[in-house]
Amino acid sequence: MRVLLCPDKFAGTLPAPQVADAVAAGWREVAPGDDLLARPLSDGGPGFLDVLADALGGRRIPVPTVDPLGRPTAGEILLTDDGTTAWLEGAQACGLHLLDAGERDPKITTSYGLGVLVAAAVEAGARTVVLGLGGSGTNDGGAGMLTALGVTPLDGAGHALPYGGAALAGLESLDGAPRLRDVRLVAATDVDNPLLGLHGASNVFGPQKGADRADVLLLDAALERFAAVLERDLPGCPGGLGALPGGGAAGGLGAAVLALGGHCESGIGLVTRAIGLETMLDAVDLVITGEGSFDHQSLRGKVVAGVAGAARDRGLPCVVLAGQVSTGRREAGAAGVTDAYSLVEHFGGDQRGLVAAMERPAEGLQALGARLARQWSR
Template sequence: MRVLLCPDKFAGTLPAQEVATAVADGWREVTDGDELLIRPLADGGPGFVAVLAEALGGRRIPVSTVDPLGRPAAGEFLLTPDGSTAYLESAQACGLHLLTVEERDPKATTSYGLGLLIAAAVESGARTVVIGLGGSATNDAGAGMLTALGATPLDEAGLALPYGGAALAAAVALDGTPRLRGVRLVAATDVDNPLLGLHGASSVYGPQKGASRADVLLLDAALERFAGVLERDLPGCPAQLGLQPGGGAAGGLGAAVLALGGHCESGIGLVTGAIGLDAALDECDLVITGEGSFDHQSLRGKVVAGVAGAARDRGVPCVVVAGRVSTGRRESASAGVTDAYSLVEHFGGEERGGVEAAMGRPAEGLRELGARLARQWSR
């Protein structure tokens, strides 16, 4: 039997490669007669660079950057073997995982560190820079990123604005020109939310980053003001920036890329193309994918949705393993998911400490689920 293992990361516990390896180890405990093909995935969020590095080769170049509160952080970008394209991920500098729960405040967090990563990639000589967007703690529409690239938002007095989304309520101008040396920017994201409004960055994702209802209203108004400044002061910025699909990705980083003349591409599509997922799907008998939380958002452009849909189109069963499963069976089935398994339930459910076990012993649980899947599915 040919089994394709192509999960996303389990956020906060295991990278995608380790998720796939743990399931494969469990499967092999039951039978070693099946062919297991491991193809870890990412959709632009954490793990984007690591997955592409394994598929494309090239050099992973370390960069000193800062986190969403301006503290030193370690980042990197992947430079392809021919040096033409650099891949990086915003989460290394803007990631929610870099902050404690108490530190989360999208009114104050900055994307400045992402600007440092982009600047380093530009200086490497790459002609295209692909930025994986996802998992961000910021809501500043890329204002910090632009500052690091040489274009600083100013207030009425001509002073540079403080970092964070809230300060953009006082933005009146942009000072300087982004130093991009003609590099083409691409935002890798599967979020199609606009920057502003009910479905915008602040309203949809702000609460996940620590924003209260009052914060959401303040931030949305601040981003609307800043979008107007970008439209006026950045040559090539599209009209009605606040309504562009994908502009709301990663706290408005998508809008900043669009304002700089870049465009959005599907993160999962980019990764699946790089690793040859379509060819692997054509030849397999079973697909196993997964992520940390399989919920209603999973079926809106994330890794699981892309994999399950492609498997369904080929008539191949698709099984999801996840830390937690909260998606209904009917909804899952319509997306192409044959069955879903939860680590929390595997460890006894929430009442019996399943959450703590799933977070503390994910590799153990995934090995056990892998063995269970082999007993159920292997011929």
């Protein structure tokens, strides 16, 4: 039996490589002679760089940067062997996981640290910079990133605005020009939400980052002002910026990439092409993927959707392992998912099962790996 293991991370518990290792360990307990190929995946969020470095090689360059509150933190860029492409993980500088629960306030958090990483990639000589966007704790439309790249938002008196999304309500003009040396920017994201409106960054993702209803309204209005000034003052910024698909990714970082002449692409699509997943799928009998929560969002541009769709196109069975499963069987089947298994159900299905799934995910995944081997191995 030839089995491809290509899970995403289980957010808050296990990175994608450890998920694959746990499932593989359980499978080998039952069917040690089977051929298992592990290719952990990411759609642009935390773990993006680890997945790419494992598959592509290249050179990882440490870059000191700052977190969403301006505190020093460690970042890095992955530079391909030919030096033409740099891959960045936005969550290293903007990640929600860098903030304690009491520190989460998208009115003041900044994407400045990601701008530091982009500037380092430009200095390293890359011609294309791919920014993995996901898991952010910011909602500043990428204003902080632009500042780090040489474009400073100013108030009516000509003073630099404070960092954070709320301050953009007082934006009057921009100072400076982006120091990108004609580098091409690509945003790798799993969402197509626009920057503004009911389905925009503030309304959809702001509450996950600590925003209450009043904050959401304030932030959406501030980003509307920011988009208008970008269209007016930043050469090359496309019109209708606030409504463009992908602009709402990572608290509006997608919009900043678009304003700088870049474009948004499916994160899972970029990763699967980069690691040659299509070729791997042609040589296996079963695909196992997964993520922390298999829900309605999973089938909209995330790892599971990309893998299951590619498996379906080849007539391959695809099994999903997740911490929790709330997607209906019919909906999952239409997306290419043959079956789905939940750690919570494995551990009993009640509140104790939820606690066990969070505390002992590797144990549960190993047991599910053994269960799948008994069902599927020849």
